[in-house]
Amino acid sequence: MATYEIEVLSPLFVGSGQKYPPLEYLISLEEEKFVVADMERVFTSPRFVLNDFLDKVKRPGFFLGESYPWAREFPRFKFSSSRKTLMDLKIRKAEVLAPVAEGQGFYLPGSSLKGSLRTLIYKINLPEIKETFNQKIKERLQNPRIKKEKLSEAAEMALTGTPNYSLFRALKVGDSLPLGEESLGLYQVKVLSLTTSGYRWKVLPGEQSTADLEQATSSFFIGFKPGVKLQGSFKVEEKYLNDDNFPLVNKAFFNNWQERAKEVQRQFLQNELKFYEEIGLEELKKFYQKLIQDSNDGIILQLGWGTGFNSKTLKEALPEEELKEVINWAKIKYRENFPFPKTRKIVVEKGKPLYPTGWIKLRILD
Template identity: 25%
Template sequence: MLYDVEITTRTPVHVGAGVPPLRNKVDFVRFGRFTYVLDQQRVLDYLLPPQGDAELIERISSTYDLSSFLKEPDLRQHPELVRYRLGGAPNNDELRAQIKDVQGRPYLPGSTLKGAIRTALANALAREQPLQRAQLGPRREWAARQVEQALLSTAPNPKRMPNYDLLRALQVGDSAPVAPEALDLVNALVWPAGKSGIPISVEALREGTTLTARIKLDDYLLSSSAQQELRWQPRTEVLRRWVALCREHGLARIAQEANFFARRAPRVEQFYQQLAREAAEAADNVFYAQIGWGAGWPAKTLSRVILPDHKLLEWLIERYQLSRGPRQRGAPFPKTRRVVSYDGQQPVLPLGWTRITVITTG
């Protein structure tokens, strides 16, 4: 079965490029209301004289501040020096880059969307199969491996888990790329964190950006002949209902986050109230998911099972030392979120929320 998927960002979405942060005055420069990400090789070719003036060549070749040799008119008159331009200015000297294709166009990796779907389906299955502490491993990094295998795989041993993984039947492609103009510079912070949050600047797909992708549900892997080997029954029904279960999970996650921000951050609380109404009134083929950087621990774990079970939650926090710094038992966990902020103090929006419309095409 084939699906066309339309992904519309409801808040800024950042999926990291997996490279070191861009550096101020080296990788990017700021002029007025804009940040220019430079093509360093072309900038050097532009600045370096073809011959003579050995002192200038030495200064430019050894500098860590290309901006001292550039003015904004240089970039306007020579657009080839700029890879792309972002509105706004970062609140520090580092900027985390968005993932892009070889032509510099941002997109959403299929693995990002599939991860959100996987988490939704795992939460649905876990609500029917109580989580057993004995299933959890001793190390935090691999604590849930046995739980994940029990929920989503029928592998006879862990080494064969990918071959028998339920989500093997759901093939999610990368989205089509969009123009670099879809990117914004977003100043985020870890909140709350003392009198002011911890500032972080990222490139992000701006709110209202629409991307398209394809998803395939492999009917052969769900067939009776394949099930003789895979033995997924009755969990195949979870795959056939993946949109409905993602919709249910999205509504639950919105409620979780609305509860966290209630009476603490008025603008974010107002956003979640609106998003809850929007998601509840959406068509049956629409669901909401929080993806990418900033979605946090609740969006990527069995939070719908763990958070309501206070004894289990406290046991997990202590066993795996999940809390950073002093914490009283019963205090909210996790205690912080990554949010958009314009002044470095007050949260304005959460990160990563998307509206996903699924249309069956064959």
């Protein structure tokens, strides 16, 4: 059994499905920390008065940090952040997306990494899969009852087998070892959208946008910091690929997969670099130039929340007209003579757009 090592290159978030609401957190500008309160200890404190709390929590804009500043004495977690991000969150009183955790700390689920690698394996074998993939997608589009998330199911089964005999049974990826709260931070994200003259920032809900980054809608999450390293178990089960007793299809998909993945991802990075060069976002341009420089000694991969359509789909396998048909079928907005997708989620630090979410460098260690 080998080990994978992930170096986080931009804030990485895989959600637990939970959120930290304003009635459970405080902002400490002095420490530059986002503090999640231990509400059980708050509620059992002699200073807590239930009727007072029930009266205040009913009022619009209730914020624990304003009404009960002493709750900071009972921290559950403390996550570092920039002063600017903390101030913006304090003004907005937004919910904060919570990461996956267990009793010993915060971790990256093996299923998240394996899902990204599944997509990557398909991409490095694009010439071999295109015909089958297109045919199965066309067939599924004829069924109006098919759900969006099931559109590629028949294509995947034709290419890599049914769940019980899937080629990806050969790929075994464990959860990462848990890390403490010091490895994570609070981050702010805004949505960049292309325009005919460059780009603007989304004001949600709706289709409004603004040139003023400060006025754009923000999302907040707790994610692994750039520079953090995660490790977990990893194995490509050779007996499944080399033994004829295991009836798996397209075993050659895994041939020399790491080197081929590096090449495919370098092309992906070049395309993203071009995207930001054309709209003149210097910080993002520098970020992708650095990723390309670092792409020789590991697989540069994007995973988790906010990574978007390009990282999570096989749109390259579809001709342009068929891709448009799929997009319209899925009721996703598409603009003629415009790159698709035209939006990106961008992490904003100290008032500047610095990087997209979820970029990592993956190494397989023997």
